[in-house]
Amino acid sequence: MKDETSSRDHVGSLERGLAVMEILARHSAGMTLTEMAEEAGLTRAGARRFLLTLATSGYATQSGRLFSLSPRLLTVARTWLGGASLWTFAVPIMQEVAEQFDEACNAAVLSGEDVVYVARIPGRRILSVALDVGTRLPAYCTSMGRVLLSGLAADALGTLLAGAKIDRRTPKTITDRALLAKVIDRARTDGFAIVDEELELGLRSIAVPISDRTRRIVGAINVSTQSARFSVEAMKHEILPVLRKAKGRVEEFFLV
Known part of the structure; x- marks a missing residue:
């Protein structure tokens, strides 16, 4: 029937x-x-x-x-895309990335001095940082924050860093504002950023920017992992190529 x-x-x-x-x-x-x-x-x-x-x-x-x-x-x-968050359409792509490495894959946008998580596929390994959609983290010491900050004009970035609250979260956290500006500029040149235990000891992450049809950076996606799982070099050679492919697919939604 x-x-x-x-x-x-x-x-x-x-x-x-x-x-x-x-x-x-x-x-x-x-x-x-x-x-x-x-x-x-x-x-x-x-x-x-x-x-x-x-x-x-x-x-x-x-x-x-x-x-x-x-x-x-x-x-x-x-009209159809405007009826829902574009990040909703990125979730299946992020899911593939997360499953490939058995690690968390996240997406965030810039909000003042912070990044705000707009999509998240959790990894199986538990970290002490509690993360969910809506979570805010300081941009200066996160990989997604640095690629998002790299999209700002030089004067806007200088103003933000000058007024930002910058704390030493771990012994590895970069707190010197001039050095931070250089690191962010490097992220702009490289098209990605890696943060190695600056937010939390034992936590590494790598992020790439997401741009709209005007080439303006509107978001970022990353993979976060325990430092014992992937070295910095392994993240560059194994995770970065996959993230860049995912970036291209996600950006298709922002190019409409």
């Missing part, structure tokens, strides 16, 4: 229409009616009806014999 109901509710013409849209999306230079009929497995009459319907509704344009998708589809995508 369930299969019969599903079949009865299935709108085949809508499915074929969506397939036509997907095919048009793969042919940015446009397609003729004949080309669409062949690729979609439709008759010329059927392809014509779908293409003209898309054109009439504003989802496609016609120039001579060629049909192309219109920018209206981007408006629909932006």
Whole structure:
């Protein structure tokens, strides 16, 4: 009965229409009616009806014999993405990273002197730092904080560091403001940051920035681990390439 109901509710013409849209999306230079009929497995009459319907509704344009998708589809995508935090769509990608290394993968944005966690996939190894979505940590001694700070203009960064509360969290914490500025500048040049036991002894993390379509840094993702699990060099050679691939996938949501 369930299969019969599903079949009865299935709108085949809508499915074929969506397939036509997907095919048009793969042919940015446009397609003729004949080309669409062949690729979609439709008759010329059927392809014509779908293409003209898309054109009439504003989802496609016609120039001579060629049909192309219109920018209206981007408006629909932006409306959909705007209905939920873009970081929601990053979670499955972060989950893959976390599972590959059996470590935590986190995402954060900059809020004043702090980073605020906006997504988190916990690792199996327990650390004393209690982290969750909404957690705030000082930007100056965290890997995500440093790549986020690297997106600030020089004068804005100088002002922030001058007024920031900077404490020595561990014997390794960098507290000299001039040295911090250099470390952040290095993160800007390298495109990543590693923090080695500056927030907590035994905790290392590596982060990469997330940029929007204007190339402005809007967030960061990282992998955090116990120092006994990964050396700094191992993080560069093993974790960083995976993080960079994840960065590219996450940024697709911010480029719409």
